[in-house]
Amino acid sequence: MTITNLKKLEEIRQALNSKFFERENEVEGILVALLSRQHMLMIGPAGTAKSALAFELAKIVQGTEYFQWLLTRFSTPEEVFGPLSLKDLEQGVYKRNTATKMPEANLVFLDEIFKANSAILNSLLTLINERLFYNNGTPVKVPLMSVIGASNEYPEDGEGLEALFDRFLLRFELDYIADETNFVSMMKGTGQNQVMPSVTMDELVQLQYFTDMVTIPDEVYATLSEIRNNLRDEGIRPSDRRFKQSLSVLQAKALINQRQVVKVDDIVILENVLWETVDQKDTVSTIIRNHSQDVVTQALYSIRNEANEVFYSIQQDHSPEAGMEATQKMKALVANLNKLKSNNQSRKIDIDALLDKVISMEHEILDSILEPWYFDVQNKKRGSTSTFLKM
Template sequence: MINNKFKKLTEIRQALNSKFYERENEVEGILVALLSRQHMLMIGPAGTAKSALSAELAKIVRGTTYFQWLLTKFSTPEEVFGPLSLKGLEQGVYKRVTAAKMPEAHLVFLDEIFKANSAILNSLLTLINERLFYNDGAPIQAPLMSVIGASNEFPEEGEGLDALFDRFLLRFEIDLIADETSFVSMMKGVGQNQQMPSMTMEELVQLQLLTDRVLIPEEVYEILSKIRVELRDEGIRPSDRRFKQSLSVLQAKALVNGRQVVNVDDIAILENALWETVDQKDAVSFIIRNHAHDIVTNTLHSIQNEANEVFYAILQDQSPGAGMEATQKMAALVSDLNKLKSHNQSRKADIDVVLDKVTSIQHEVLNSIIEPWYLDAPNDKRASTSIFFKM
């Protein structure tokens, strides 16, 4: 059952990537936002498929209530939250009719979000952060899962939009298509008429619950702590809340990639989450990328490459000295893999795959050493050696 859910996520991701050129990071980001119930911001020029990507995702999840609106400095609360009830006003009740508006939506796309004026801002902040909408003073729980915000530019300092900017955990800068082949394919409409996969709201909720159960290894917590220290050394101080929320992003990224355990390299997505101002982006990206490499995977590649080198070396030189050195190296590599496995139980399956390969190479090395010696040895030595290896 879980594998079927992973397969559906993969199909949706591939279909979106086929339809929206050079938007792989944003496609992953919007799926991660939806699974983790977080909010995502896309900043870039007009005509870069920001609204189209959001609307397509809403179509994919059948049963989603979707709300989309372009904000301007003249936008009114009625446009976003619904008009006042005339019947209510007659009775002295200040209540909005929220049908088909943001308070009743699961997925929301707000274009030019930083054009939101003060008349809208307070209710918008509460709705985004707490999923509550105050209607006639009474808090109403909203079904909101994710808000996808878009803007052509970053908010300027002093506009009073810092709190709104902070509500978006994931922030992606998006640009025009760069590759000419992709540009021509987009112009021709390649991939636009394909049958898109779909899922139900029930399946999405199940995936969100699975996301909550994705395991975060101790190693990931330790690396996040190191990242926090290095960011502070640079004068960059993401809030404790932002770090805490980032855990759900890591869990969702693992699930989008078909895993139920967070890997160290999943941390790379946090370069879109842990900066506060534009001038911090490069420093944050450098620090996170420096830590977001999968140490276990790199070690496995290194050990397997070394095992291959030992095997090819012994094929060239089968002298007793070379044979002894090769035997010792292979034994050491097998020992290193067993130690690696004992300290990384969450990666046991990956390590066992390499351990089987290295053990097989170890046997090949032993055979390449023993067979020539065995054929040239006297009969009595052959007999004693045969007895030894049978044991």
Template sequence: MFQKIIEIKNALNTRFFEREREVEALLIALLARQHLLLIGPAGTAKSALSAELAKIVQGANYFQWLLTRFSTPEELFGPLSLKELEKGVYKRNTAGKMPEAHIVFLDEIFKSNSAILNSLLTLINERVFYNNGTPVQTPLMTIVGASNEYPEEGEGLEALFDRFLLRCEVDYIVDDQCFISMLKGTRANQAMPSITLDELRQFQFYADMVDIPDEVYQTLATIRRKLRDEGIRPSDRRFRQSLRLLQAKALIEQRQTVELKDILILSHALWETVDQKEIVSGIVKENAQDRITTELERIEAESTDILAAVRENGSTDAGLEATQKLKALEAQLKRLSAEHSDRKAEILPLLKKVMERKRFVTETILGV
């Protein structure tokens, strides 16, 4: 029955070029009932991706707003009811506004001002909106916040930033062919799958039921200890909330048990400041990946750097050096393939890529 989630993931990946990571993060946030922050320049499909997902969930109320420093509470939470105001009651009419939405997209979220910040924080964290002092439970599942930049220290937005469990950076399309296809709009009219709001709630329930083995808990404790050694201290609450991300990740992979590799998603959740990102990512990968996966990532990154360097230099000496380095990586991959035949499905595609890069250097740079 989880095939619908896979269909939605594949359809969004087809519609939006080079957004696989963001699509997965968005689905995980929705299934886990957590919030996602997208950081990147304007024109990188942040709002389009959120709006498309909201269309897929039939029956879901969707609210989208661009915040400025002059935004007022009325814009997000609704105007005061004139009828109630005549009685001396300060009650807002929330119809069509954020307190009645299941999925919310707030653009330039760090432009939030003090007039709306307290109500926004309460709604995000507790799913409660205080209307005339009366707490009203909201149907909110997920807020997708977007910004062109991170908040600066001293702006009083640390609490708002902390409310977003998942944080992803978004950039422009890199691959030329994907860029051309985007310009042509070759996938714009593709039919999209859909699920009902009740089906989504059922998926969320199943995500909550995904089993987390003791091995995962022990690994999280190890990651926490290693992060503390680096002076990085995610809160106990953030670790606790992160369990839902792991469960949602497993469900998307059509599993009913969390595996160690699911912990990789926490490289987008456990850092507190931008300068901690790389350290957190390294510690998470070190503990969530087996040796083979880590080695394959290292080889791919190294081959990419070699290719970039030789393209920039372009000399015969650089080409010869690059060829020797790529040959060494090729030999390492062949040795891994021979020693770990059960992992050939992962190793051979990378071996092919490295060999193609070596061929490119010998033909283009060396003219052989």
């Protein structure tokens, strides 16, 4: 596995986090989906960057075939799978021209996915699940890697969409930006003009291969078995298939975190995988977090992600205003870590390791602010001296 490709993966994650505020989980989810060749569903109100995130990812993967469509109750199969070939139809052959449509795409974004009608649904299910498209009755293997579905709401019972909902292994709920600072940054367009990193299709395929090679230790299997038993005690019974597919999610999460071995705390991502109905979400999340992460680990993970985002953002925007804002955020993170350490002396080593990293980042940001300021002051001094001598 090349270090360069893994570095690119981290750069992509940081760049997306810098561009899409309060979407850390969804950014990780969409990268996990792509690496594990699984499908992801985003549910939330309009205007929460669902389509923008998918489209940005498609631009990052150079050479990808991307298909995006907004489904309505009146959408036709021609819109999604391609029109019938008139030339073939003259010969009595019922064949679609799939060029530029979903059967020829690597990455697909389907908005309002649950508006899919019965005319589209059966072909959609087969394409998503089996990566096959039946054209004139002949199964054709499609190059599909991941489908990103989006909806403003969950499907209602009795609409016959249970099978479609089940096809999405990863499911995330989105809401509007909560933090006021992030909201203001979004309004200002912070991060929108940055140069985004990229990865080629060949590099992506290689990363997918390395994802499959990530080791899953027995400790992780044992923890998953305990989680399964606890879920059953609550009347929650994810299918064996969903548990099996979740292993690829864990492998992808480990690779994103620059590891070749899955850790128990990677299992926390399965809180977006192992529930069946909306009312089960909180229970599933509690059980999974109790088995995979303690409170300190969760806090350290959150602080690390925020520090990386702040540090990456200052690489894109070198203005003094951005530097001061980044410095204040880093100081707040340092204060949070010191408070965490005072209450959790048994985790002092882990906390100190992250504290040293965050302080180092803070100093680098300060240097980036002070160095231009210093040279500016020196230049002004030289200018005033020269003017005085001329007088």
